[in-house]
Every structure is written in C-alpha cells, then in structure tokens.
Amino acid sequence: MCAWLLLSAAAVTLGAAEGLRIVPLVRDDHVLVTFELADGFTEEVRAAIRSGLKTTFTYTVDLRLEVPVWVDRTIATTVVANSVEFDNLTRLHTVVRTLDGKVESKQVTDSEAAVRQLMTSFQRLPLFRTSVLEPNREYYVRIGATARPTNGAFLWPWGSGTSGQAKFTFVR
Numbered sequence: 405m406c407a408w409l410l411l412s413a414a415a416v417t418l419g420a421a422e423g424l425r426i427v428p429l430v431r432d433d434h435v436l437v438t439f440e441l442a443d444g445f446t447e448e449v450r451a452a453i454r455s456g457l458k459t460t461f462t463y464t465v466d467l468r469l470e471v472p473v474w475v476d477r478t479i480a481t482t483v484v485a486n487s488v489e490f491d492n493l494t495r496l497h498t499v500v501r502t503l504d505g506k507v508e509s510k511q512v513t514d515s516e517a518a519v520r521q522l523m524t525s526f527q528r529l530p531l532f533r534t535s536v537l538e539p540n541r542e543y544y545v546r547i548g549a550t551a552r553p554t555n556g557a558f559l560w561p562w563g564s565g566t567s568g569q570a571k572f573t574f575v576r
Contacts, residue, residue: 424568428545434530435537437465441524441549441566449551453490453497453519457553460487461523466546467532470571479543482531486523499523539576544569 423442428435444461453459463484469477485502499522501509513519537543550565 424547424549424566426545426547426568426570428543428570428572429528430534430572430574433534435467435532435534435545435572436528437526437531437545437547438528439463439526439547439568444524444549444551444566445520450516452553453488456490456492458487458489459523460485460552462550462552463526464548464550465531466548467536468544468546469538470542470544476544479536480532484526484529484531488519488523503529534574537574539574542571542573544571 423440423444425440425442427438429438430436441461441463449459465482465484467479467481469479471477483502483504486499487502488497488499490497495514497513497516497519499511499513499519500507501522511518511522513522546567546569548565548567
C-alpha cells in the first residue's frame with residue numbers, strides 16, 4: 405500500500421546564516437529525506453581538507469511528532485556522517501558515508517566538486533519506516549549538522565553547527 409505526502413510548505417530553516425534545505429517525502433513504506441547544506445563547504449573547510457586533516461560532517465536526523473500543548477515527541481533518530489580524507493601523495497579524496505555507525509559507502513575521487521556534493525547533498529535517503537507513523541498526523545523532520553574538527557568557528561561561520569526542519573502530513 406502506498407502512502408502519499410502532503411508537504412506543508414517548503415523546508416524551514418532556523419537561524420540567519422545557514423542554508424540547510426530539507427524535503428521529506430513518503431513513498432511506500434519509507435520516509436525519504438532529501439537535504440542539502442548549502443553553506444557548509446566554506447573556504448576554511450576546503451583548507452582543512454587540503455591539509456590532509458580528516459573532516460567529518462555529522463547530520464542528526466530526527467523524525468518528530470507535533471504534540472499540541474506538550475513537548476514534541478521524537479519517533480526515531482538516525483545519524484548520517486560523511487568523512488573525507490585527502491591523501492597529499494596520490495592527490496585523491498576518500499569519502500566515507502556511515503548511517504548509524506555502519507559504513508554505507510566509500511568513494512575515492514580526485515574532484516573537489518564531487519567531494520563537496522558527497523559531503524553536503526543527500527537525495528531521497530530512506531531513513532525511517534512508515535510503520536512507526538500514525539495516519540493523518542502531522543510530523544516533521546529535524547536535522548542538526550555539525551562538523552569536526554571544530555575550533556570555535558573554525559569550520560562553521562555560525563559556531564557549533566546548524567539545524568533546520570520541514571513538516572509533512574502522513575496520509576494513508
């Protein structure tokens with residue numbers, strides 16, 4: 405049975421400086437999450453990567469239920485982490501993606517543009533199952549992004565990270 409999504413507005417981001425765009429989509433038995441960190445690949449990040457320093461972007465993705473007049477309830481949480489290491493001898497980048505600590509993919513590239521894409525852009529990741537959702541309820545996906553290494557505002561111009569959220573209604 406197919407579940408459909410009604411998006412209540414496009415991605416909502418918090419704060420002024422970040423560019424975290426989020427689009428949840430319900431298909432079949434999964435909540436697919438597309439997101440992009442538009443302002444995350446700064447010149448400081450590029451310099452850290454070029455120096456050979458292992459750089460990791462960690463995205464904590466929460467599926468939450470809006471609860472009127474009470475604290476919203478977290479239904480599920482997934483952690484997506486992308487790490488990149490640049491080998492100065494071979495001039496190659498190794499990008500590793502983990503999902504809840506388990507290696508999902510590993511790519512080697514000589515293209516900085518590919519590294520930027522792999523580190524900051526995610527397309528339709530099947531992060532949550534719809535079996536945990538109640539029909540005709542409003543939910544939202546909240547994502548917090550952080551970077552390591554961090555030295556105050558070393559990698560992020562806005563300090564310790566950024567976050568954003570996007571709502572959807574689960575209709576069965």
